Structure formats: C-alpha cells, structure tokens
Amino acid sequence: MSGKLYVVPTPIGNLEDITLRALRVLKEVDLVLAEDTRVSLKLLNHFEISVSVHAYHLNNEHHITKKWVDQLKEGKQIALVSDAGTPAISDPGFLLVRASIAEGVEVECLPGATAFVPALVMSGLPCDRFVFEGFLPPKKGRVSRLEFLAAQNKTIVFYESPHKILKTLKQCAEIFGADRPASISRELTKMYEETLRGSLAELIDHFEETAPRGEFVLVIGPEAKMQD
Numbered sequence: 001m002s003g004k005l006y007v008v009p010t011p012i013g014n015l016e017d018i019t020l021r022a023l024r025v026l027k028e029v030d031l032v033l034a035e036d037t038r039v040s041l042k043l044l045n046h047f048e049i050s051v052s053v054h055a056y057h058l059n060n061e062h063h064i065t066k067k068w069v070d071q072l073k074e075g076k077q078i079a080l081v082s083d084a085g086t087p088a089i090s091d092p093g094f095l096l097v098r099a100s101i102a103e104g105v106e107v108e109c110l111p112g113a114t115a116f117v118p119a120l121v122m123s124g125l126p127c128d129r130f131v132f133e134g135f136l137p138p139k140k141g142r143v144s145r146l147e148f149l150a151a152q153n154k155t156i157v158f159y160e161s162p163h164k165i166l167k168t169l170k171q172c173a174e175i176f177g178a179d180r181p182a183s184i185s186r187e188l189t190k191m192y193e194e195t196l197r198g199s200l201a202e203l204i205d206h207f208e209e210t211a212p213r214g215e216f217v218l219v220i221g222p223e224a225k226m227q228d
Contacts, residue, residue, distance in 0.1 A: 003076040005100045009086040009112025013189035017113050035082040057092050065095050072105045086114045090134040115188050116157045119217035122195050123183030130155040146175045156220045162212040173200040181221040187214040
C-alpha cells in the first residue's frame with residue numbers, strides 16, 4: 001500500500017504559529033525531510049518530537065527525489081518541511097510533490113505560515129488581485145521580468161535578502177516609477193518585526209540611511225490610476 005506525503009508548513013519566526021495538526025503529523029510520520037536538518041531539529045526538539053530527519057534541499061533534491069518517492073510507494077508516511085513557511089513556496093518541495101503525484105502517491109498539504117500573506121495584508125495595498133513573484137532572477141532576465149510585472153494591473157509581491165533589497169528597490173523605482181506605492185515587511189512574527197509604507201523613493205531613502213537587516217517581503221501596488 002502506498003504511503004503518503006505530508007507538506008507541513010513551519011513557523012516563519014514565532015514558534016506559537018505552528019498548528020496542532022502540524023504537530024500531530026510530525027509526531028506520527030515515519031520520517032521528516034528537511035531543508036536544513038539543524039534548523040528543523042531545533043523545532044522538533046522544542047516540541048519534544050522524536051523522529052528521523054533527513055536532508056532535502058536545493059542542492060540534492062534532483063538526485064534523491066526518486067529515492068523518497070520509492071519509499072512513499074512502499075508505504076512510508078513522510079513529512080516535508082522547509083526552514084520556515086510552506087515548502088515549495090520559494091523553497092524546495094515542488095519536485096517531490098510533482099514526482100509523488102506522477103507515481104500515484106497521495107499528497108496532503110497542511111495550511112500554515114507563509115510570509116507573503118501577512119505582508120500583503122499589512123501593506124494596505126490592494127490584495128484582491130496580486131502576483132506572487134518570489135525571488136527575482138539574480139542576473140539574466142531580471143530587468144525584462146520587472147518590465148513585464150510593471151505592466152500588470154495588480155499588486156506585486158517579492159521576497160528579497162538584506163544585501164539585495166536596496167538594489168531591488170532602485171531597479172523597481174526605475175521601471176515602476178519612483179512614486180509607485182509600496183510596502184516592506186521584515187522579520188515577520190519575530191521580536192523586531194517592522195512594516196514600512198510609502199513610495200519606492202521613500203523606501204530607498206530609508207534604507208540608504210538605515211542598514212537593511214532581516215529577510216524582506218516587498219509589496220508594490222498598482223499605479224494610482226489602476227486602483228480606481
């Protein structure tokens with residue numbers, strides 16, 4: 001009998017955000033596949049969960065996905081987690097989910113933490129229609145992608161690292177327009193959580209004076225005329 005793959009979201013900062021259902025699943029499965037076993041073991045140990053944990057990340061997923069799908073087909077119950085948030089959302093997981101489905105293995109994704117949702121809601125920008133872009137291409141195709149997104153009549157959501165956020169803001173200002181409304185959230189659910197709102201130009205000014213720290217969610221709204 002085929003096993004089952006559970007996609008289990010984990011807190012993006014505050015451990016209280018894990019669900020009772022996620023804790024039950026993590027206790028009941030045969031093993032856990034983790035983006036970084038050290039990070040996941042801290043979470044599991046905190047909740048006194050003893051289970052076998054194996055590495056599953058961007059550097060090995062292409063090579064070991066078949067191995068774990070074979071385990072699922074033999075009846076294993078496996079939970080997939082990332083360091084924070086929902087696996088496969090700008091994190092490893094898509095390949096395993098796709099391969100499991102292709103082999104007839106049941107997949108169940110639990111609801112739970114994802115950083116872009118609270119950032120989008122707290123931005124105060126239209127969230128009835130939006131594009132989740134995740135991380136932009138590091139080099140090739142970056143400008144053309146931004147030009148495409150600038151023409152969308154929707155709010156755009158990006159993930160960005162602290163050492164690239166100022167560069168991204170400046171590129172967005174050039175392509176979207178410096179007066180485009182935007183919001184930046186960082187360190188969501190953590191002690192130093194912060195959300196800044198204003199034009200792209202105002203956000204650039206802020207981070208030219210204040211060193212960026214933490215992981216960022218950048219939300220860019222449509223032009224004012226598009227919001228009417």
